[in-house]
Amino acid sequence: MIRLSSVSKRYAGGQEALRNVSIEISKGEFLLLTGHSGAGKSTLLKIMAAIERPSAGQIWVGGQNLAGLRAAAIPYLRRNLGLVFQDHKLLFDRSVYDNVALPLRITAFETRDISRRVRAALDRVGLLGRERANPVALSGGEQQRVCIARAIVHRPAIVLADEPTANLDDAYAREIVTLFQALHQVGVTLLVSTHSAAFFDDVSPRVVELQNGALVS
């Protein structure tokens, strides 16, 4: 489903974020990406979503080679992905409902389909009752759940989550882990980065660790 072959990323300042990373993730797999902060986890996820381009190496996502991807083709790649951000990236000028509806609106869904799907996604993360609320009024854990709802509302085959449990209390973090577990059970390919792998012990995913931009096996 996702394949990275000798991927390196060097930033303009000379800092090497990734060194010769090769990973293969098969369909339906739950892969946990661990490592201390600054090890390159975020960079790896950004490269998979074509938010950043690698300095060297090849990446295939869903059979598509990202190396030769034109800027105009990137949106269509991202529509097959669900992205969960550490800082949620919710829009505080609109309701929870409208935040979750965003991925459907950009692909011109019919209004009634949008309503049905948004409610299904909010139900899945346990926030059906809060659809009219403004995300700013929600707790950190709830905001993260809204972010997950937005990532799965268009039913992507792949979900990439960058530190979804960071800045959350243990209880909230466990709720999020349970959510990912449920997604895994319905066959979604999952790649989650975290620096606290202990939360995911019950799920027993495959774990790869990054250290200073390189994989340690």
Add this chain to the structure above:
Amino acid sequence: MRAWLREQVLAFLDALSRIRRQFLTAILNVLVIGVALSLPVGLYVVLNNVSGLIQRGTTEPQLTLFLDTAATQADTDAIRQRLKESPDVQGFEFVPKDKALAQLQSSSGLADVREELGENPLPDAFIVSGRATRATALEKLRDETAKWPHVELAQLDSVWARQLEAGIRVGKAFVAMLAIVLGVALVAVTFNTIRLQILGRREEIEVSKLIGATNSFIRRPFLYFGALQGVLGALFSWGLVSLALALLERQLGVAISALSDSGQLRGLSGAEVLSVGAVAAGLGWMGAWISVSSHLRRLDPD
């Protein structure tokens, strides 16, 4: 196709709601655009009216045929007949030499000239007005009539008509230049407005791109906003020019009714209003496009 249409409608509605949300800013922009547009549009209307007045004016250019002194009554009648038959001639007046002399005496106060000269030195003359008012057409008529027998001299008082035509041409070039300069200003005003809007919606644009919005999806409501603003500006300038014209009409009331058939100044025709609106919409669209595109380029991965 239906999805495409729905996206257009949604983007248009979004643009409308953006105008409603930033009503004061939008209104001020419309005023700026409207005033900028009404300069070239107003000048255009004035020039149109001036050239209209010339074309049907009472002081149309005239051709004077001076006959030689040998011309007899029969020769004069022959010329009269030819003028009547010529398709280029609208009307003419015969001025016999005695009448010309009388006019000269009464208008210049040279009452004693007759006595001193002994005999009338003035020739018989025809004053001809042509059907065409363009100077070149009258010149053709002059060259033709000059060859007629007993026509000593065919003189065209076309200098002023040419000067006016040249003046109007210069004026039209000036209007075109002004229109281009202010068109650029319209693009710049829209560019800036959209840039400010983008700053206010930076997060929304960033998130939309992250979850797979195409550039054209993000651009579309801004484009409609720019175009709408241009159209409203054009409408405002139309109103402004119409108002100015109405005031001018009241001021010049008598003079205008003496010069034009309808007694009214000519405003913009429907087609002209439409084209001003279309051009303003296009320029607004362009300003928005440049603004959004330059912002989006910065969001692409490098």
